[in-house]
Amino acid sequence: MGKVILGFTMSLDGFISDQNESVADLYHDLETLRYAKPxxxxxxxxxxxxxxxxxxxxxxxxxxxxxxxxxxxxxxxTKHPAKKQPKQTDxxxxxxxxxxxxxxxxxxxxxxxxxxxxxxxGAEIAAQCLNAKLVDEIHMDIMPILLGKGLQPFAGxxxxxxxxxxxxxxxxxxxxxxxxxxxx
Amino acid sequence: xxxVVLDMSMSLDGFIAGSNVGKEYPMGVNGENLHTWIFNTPKDKVDAEVEREMFAKxxxxxxxxxxxxxxxxxxxxxxxxxxxxxxxxxxxxTLIKKSGTFTFVTNGIESALQQAKAVAGDKxxxxxxxxxxxxxxxxxxxxxxxINHVPILLGDGVRLFDQLGIKxxxxxxxxxxxxxxxxxxxxxxxxxxx
Numbered sequence: 001m002g003k004v005i006l007g008f009t010m011s012l013d014g015f016i017s018d019q020n021e022s023v024a025d026l027y028h029d030l031e032t033l034r035y036a037k038p039x040x041x042x043x044x045x046x047x048x049x050x051x052x053x054x055x056x057x058x059x060x061x062x063x064x065x066x067x068x069x070x071x072x073x074x075x076x077x078t079k080h081p082a083k084k085q086p087k088q089t090d091x092x093x094x095x096x097x098x099x100x101x102x103x104x105x106x107x108x109x110x111x112x113x114x115x116x117x118x119x120x121x122g123a124e125i126a127a128q129c130l131n132a133k134l135v136d137e138i139h140m141d142i143m144p145i146l147l148g149k150g151l152q153p154f155a156g157x158x159x160x161x162x163x164x165x166x167x168x169x170x171x172x173x174x175x176x177x178x179x180x181x182x183x184x
Numbered sequence: 185x186x187x188v189v190l191d192m193s194m195s196l197d198g199f200i201a202g203s204n205v206g207k208e209y210p211m212g213v214n215g216e217n218l219h220t221w222i223f224n225t226p227k228d229k230v231d232a233e234v235e236r237e238m239f240a241k242x243x244x245x246x247x248x249x250x251x252x253x254x255x256x257x258x259x260x261x262x263x264x265x266x267x268x269x270x271x272x273x274x275x276x277x278t279l280i281k282k283s284g285t286f287t288f289v290t291n292g293i294e295s296a297l298q299q300a301k302a303v304a305g306d307k308x309x310x311x312x313x314x315x316x317x318x319x320x321x322x323x324x325x326x327x328x329x330x331i332n333h334v335p336i337l338l339g340d341g342v343r344l345f346d347q348l349g350i351k352x353x354x355x356x357x358x359x360x361x362x363x364x365x366x367x368x369x370x371x372x373x374x375x376x377x378x
Contacts, residue, residue, distance in 0.1 A: 012331065012355065012371070013345030014198035025353060130337070140196065142333070144355040144371050146321070148348045154197035154337055161214040162337040164196070169362045176360055176369055180196075180335050 002047055002116040004105060006126055007139040008153055009175070015150030016123060023058070026143050029174050036172040039069065042139065046070050047115025048108035050101075053078035055121040061086035068092065070118065073111040075104045077125055101128045127156030130182075138164065138180045186301050187327040189308045190317050191238060192344055193218045193366065194331050199341035200314055205250075210258050212341050218334050221365035228363040234332070242266050243307025244300035246293075246320075249273075251313040252286065262286065263312060267303045269296045271316060293319050314344050322350060326373050329355065332366040 008016050009026045017023050033039055049070045056076045059068065064086060068074075071091040076082075081096030088094060097104040108117040119129055129135050164180035171177070192200050195218060202212025209215065216223070221231040242264040247255075249272040255263060262268045262284035270288050279286040289296040293316075300309045311317055311326070320326050331344075354374040361368040 012329070013348060014343070018351070025351070138196070142369065144357045146345060146348060146350070146352040146355070148350045148352070152198070154339070157197065157337055157339045159203070159339040161217055162339070163217075164335040164337070166335050166362075166364055166367070169360065169367050171357070171360055174357060176357065176367070178333065178367060 002045075002109065002112050002114055003136040004109070004117045004119065004129070004134055005042075005046075005137045005139055006119045006129060006135045007042065008121055008126070009141040009143055010153060011143050011145050011147040011150070013146045013148070014152055014154075015147040016121065016153045017151045018147045019149040021054070021151070025145055025147060029172075032173050033175070034069075038139075038141075038170055038172065038177040042118065043069055045116045046072055046118040047112025048072050048117050049074045050104050050108050050117060050119045050125070051076055052122045052125045053080065056082075063087075064094075065089045065092050070120075072115075073108070075108045075111075077101055077104045101125060102132060102134065105129070105134050121153075123151045123153050123155055126153045130154070130157050130162065133182075133184055135182050137167070138178075138182065140178045140180070142176045142178065144174055186243065186304045186306065187308045188297065188311065188320065188325055189241075189328045189330065190311045190320070190326050191328075191330040192317070192332065193221070193334055194344055195334055195336050195338045195341075197337045197339065198343050198345065199338040200344045201342040202338055203340040203342075205254060205342060207254065207257075210254050214336075214338055215341065217336050217338075221332060221334065221363060224365060228365060230361050230363040230368070231365060234361060234366075234368050238310075239264060241308045242310045243304030244269065244309045245312060246271065246296050246300050246309060246316060247312035248316045250315070256286075264310065266307075266310075267300070269300050271296050293323060293325070297325060314342050314346070317344060318346070318348055321345075321348060321352070324375070327375075328370065328372060330368060330370040332368050334366050 202215035
């Protein structure tokens with residue numbers, strides 16, 4: 001069975017977007033990143049993607065099909081589905097999930113069959129998934145930059161110590177990719 | 185040449201101590217988990233080398249008054265075998281300990297840095313405490329940042345970079361050392377030409 005993976009890029013001071021909700025500074029190495037092994041592996045292993053409404057809106061709804069890294073079924077967790085169904089293909093479909101994160105993960109798992117479900121953001125969803133113990137692994141890239149202000153990916157997690165086990169550390173040019181197993 | 189070094193053990197969610205830091209919990213609730221890489225026995229070879237280097241390279245220490253108050257009994261000495269400078273609003277006489285002295289500095293970070301550099305020789309000036317770290321970062325006075333990324337999520341506590349308010353993209357990763365207990369990543373701070 002596939003795993004549920006929480007994946008994101010974080011600044012050294014712990015933000016996944018800056019105070020203007022921009023991720024540009026965290027992905028200025030996008031050209032290198034695109035062909036780097038960690039992302040290539042993630043694309044290969046991912047059978048479905050879960051994202052929040054804000055993350056969804058970072059891209060043009062109709063441009064995911066054919067362009068997005070992950071050409072797989074996408075599940076958007078939101079109370080307010082897009083008015084117009086975004087463009088889809090045989091590989092990439094959009095499902096707007098209104099009844100919460102557990103339902104979204106459940107549907108994504110079914111769609112991914114043996115492959116992994118990758119949660120790509122945002123912060124609220126990350127915290128909800130961790131608190132509900134739905135996450136098997138955290139794949140975190142650290143970008144050597146201080147954003148000063150912004151959105152924290154773990155802001156809403158329950159207090160107490162969640163222990164993780166490191167799986168691997170890989171360097172790609174400027175960033176460091178860390179993989180952890182969540183000890184349940 | 186003497187570098188100003190920030191070297192901290194941090195949880196993945198950005199905390200360098202747990203909540204309720206005080207005499208009862210010197211590292212905050214669950215904060216001791218951030219230092220497993222140092223206190224673990226037997227010590228991992230990588231961690232042992234990082235720790236050895238940390239002590240060998242420290243020529244002077246600058247810390248905040250809060251860190252001093254919480255730590256002084258715990259250490260029973262200066263935190264590192266080197267002269268230590270405590271930034272505080274209330275002056276007091278120099279405190280002599282077994283392997284160094286605490287000097288209390290009341291006239292700001294630049295003065296503390298000047299005094300620390302004067303005694304550090306060719307070793308580094310090491311910063312301790314989140315508040316001191318942020319003051320030095322804002323002033324552009326840090327040369328090297330090493331974060332020992334510890335694989336835990338604390339959910340609450342003292343954040344190292346809480347609302348720094350400034351962007352800094354002038355960091356360059358220059359070394360990654362890894363053990364099961366911590367990923368030690370060192371960054372150079374590229375200084376802007378003045």
